[in-house]
Amino acid sequence: MEDALWAQLQNTGLEEHDDKDRIEQETDEEETDEQTNEEEEQFSFPHEERVDGPQTGPKGVKADRDFHELNKLIANKKAINEYNARMISKAPMTxxxxxxxxxxxxxxxxxxxxxxxxxxxxxxxxxxxQKVFGTVTTIGIDEYAEVIDEEESKGIPVIVHLFDEQLEKCRVLDQYLTSLSNKYALAKFVRISAVELDFDLVESPAILGYKNGILIANLVRMIDLVGARFDIEEIEDLLLRNGALSEKDLYDLPTSYNEAY
Missing domain, CATH: 1.20.5 (Single alpha-helices involved in coiled-coils or other helix-helix interfaces)
Incomplete structure (x- = not known):
């Protein structure tokens, strides 16, 4: 009988011990669950969980509004973060x-x-x-046609002075033409003996103007056009008006070039 009583006491002790272990285990599990919930609440966005459809009543309407506002705020924040990330990544390349x-x-x-x-x-x-002349050249009768023809294709005007050194007006005109040849250096000025050409000047200097091989200015009675007491401006104007010269023939020669002649 004592053995039976002793066995009952042992069984009762074991049951109490098992109950104690079970209670401690349940307590630990509850503490672990509470800690997990606290951590989730700490790292989650504070909002009420929606598990069903739209709410009704004043409180439900407010809850719906708050819920949508919260979602909108989260979406906007996400969009801003994505935009900033793109801008930062592009910064070194822009x-x-x-x-x-x-x-x-x-x-x-x-x-x-x-x-x-x-x-x-x-x-x-x-x-x-560009061909630059800048002086009056004396030519012979055998050069006359060649001088005109060689400038025909280039469009260079050729001014021919039928010269007789016995006539004072021819000597004056020759001085004026020398000065004009410096100013209109892109035009060719030549002098040829009127006597050698067997040309009668009839006491008047004569000028012939050619361009493209064509006689465009026939000024054989020059004093009839400018008078007996002509000056260089009148001669220049006469040549310009008759097309023997133009502004395209103007050229500024270096001083050293003029001094050489």
Missing amino acids: TTYLDDEREELLVLQHDELKYVREQRLKQLKRERD
């Missing part, structure tokens, strides 16, 4: 408005300078290839 304007200005300045340089080079080439 420039400011002023930088773009400065770059465009530099390109324009470069293009303008390039254009001016090209035009200047073309002008220098034209001047280099």
Whole structure:
């Protein structure tokens, strides 16, 4: 009988011990669940969980409004963060408005300078290839036709002075033509003996003007056009009015070139 009583006491102790372990285990699980819930609440956005459809009643309407406002706020914040991230990633590859304007200005300045340089080079080439005379050349009768023909295709005007050194007016005219040949250096000025041509000047200097091989100014009775007491301005005007010269024939010769003649 004592053995039976002792066995009952042992069973009762074991049951109490098991109950104690079970209670402690349940207590630990509850504490763990509470801690997990606290952590979730700490790192979650504070809002009420929606588990059903739209709410009704004043409180339900307010809850719906708050719920949608919260979702809108979250969406806007997400969009802003994404935009900022894109801008930050593009920053090293983009420039400011002023930088773009400065770059465009530099390109324009470069293009303008390039254009001016090209035009200047073309002008220098034209001047280099251009035939410049700047003086009155004496020719013989056998050169007469050749002098006119060689300038025919180039459009260079040829001014021919039928010269007789015995006539004072011819000597005066020759001085004026020498000065005009310096001013209109792109035109060819020549003198030829009227006696050698067997041409009677009849006491009047004579000028013939050719262009493209064609006689365009026949001024054999010059004093009838400008008078016996003519000056260089009248001679220049006479040649311009009759098309023997033009402003295109003007050329500024270097001083050293003029002094050489």
